């Protein structure tokens with residue numbers, strides 16, 4: 001069986017890693033990189049560090065407005081699909097690369113499988129929410145990471161196409177944590193263990209409005225420990241445009257980290273402050289308290305179990321929320337035990 005994975009943005013490379021490994025010896029697996037993310041630190045390091053094979057195709061689409069970026073991908077993917085004629089197109093998560101591949105596949109009557117199906121923020125301001133809802137409804141096979149995701153899909157009439165496979169990011173996180181621990185890597189940037197926070201901010205709702213971004217930066221700057229701000233290119237660009245200095249107060253600005261170094265940095269930190277989806281869950285799995293600068297989350301289990309607190313409207317409370325006492329320990333495993341990728345491949349082969 002020939003399976004064609006389409007990826008393009010950083011979180012998708014992380015999800016691709018365990019899938020590519022699980023495909024070995026079980027399916028003929030090809031990879032398309034749309035080129036949505038193209039900086040070495042946003043793309044190449046993930047392939048090299050996580051042992052992902054070189055993509056078979058790279059569209060080199062790059063940045064642009066939603067329509068322009070998605071349209072360029074659609075045009076490029078159609079040609080590749082014609083050439084490869086896969087038995088399945090496998091798409092990941094909720095980016096513009098996901099939606100472009102979904103549209104290209106359904107138009108060509110190629111079976112479409114969506115990994116990480118059924119997540120919902122119910123916030124129609126987010127481009128990711130449009131992407132995931134449209135992709136789920138176009139897909140023939142919905143590979144859901146959690147029980148909550150399965151329930152969302154059932155409510156939308158998609159139960160018959162849904163399989164609960166678990167969360168592949170848990171697979172790669174556990175494997176990477178073991179490798180990092182075995183190597184005994186030092187905490188990045190000379191931070192002292194347990195005495196710093198890790199932060200990432202990149203969502204349009206937090207970066208595009210200068211007043212909001214200013215408040216977020218001021219709150220991070222006022223924290224009681226150094227804040228390692230791993231700055232996404234969008235944040236760097238917009239802070240510059242808004243005339244905002246990122247490196248103030250407690251904030252230490254650094255480039256985005258490669259995945260093993262990110263896992264190492266988070267696992268030794270006192271807390272995470274982020275608007276990323278994946279990082280909320282990674283913090284929970286590493287049992288590090290997380291504060292999420294968003295009005296809602298797709299990973300509701302992290303909040304229900306007390307390890308993640310959402311702050312959005314009341315940004316004035318951000319500093320004190322981040323400095324809250326650690327939550328009650330838990331051994332709950334809502335994201336599975338780290339064996340989801342094999343389940344994904346089995347579902348595709350079935």
Ligand code: UD1
Pocket residue numbers: 009010011036037038039042043063064094095096097127128202232233234237277
């Ligand atoms: C995309 C995804 C988001 C995901 C995020 C992870 C969509 C709609 N959003 O958002 O779900 O959480 O990736 O990072 O697909 N840029 C660079 N170099 C790069 C990549 C981006 O400089 O390698 C800059 C460009 O100026 C670009 C901006 O960052 O305009 C935003 O990039 P884009 O891929 O459009 O969206 P993300 O914010 O990264």
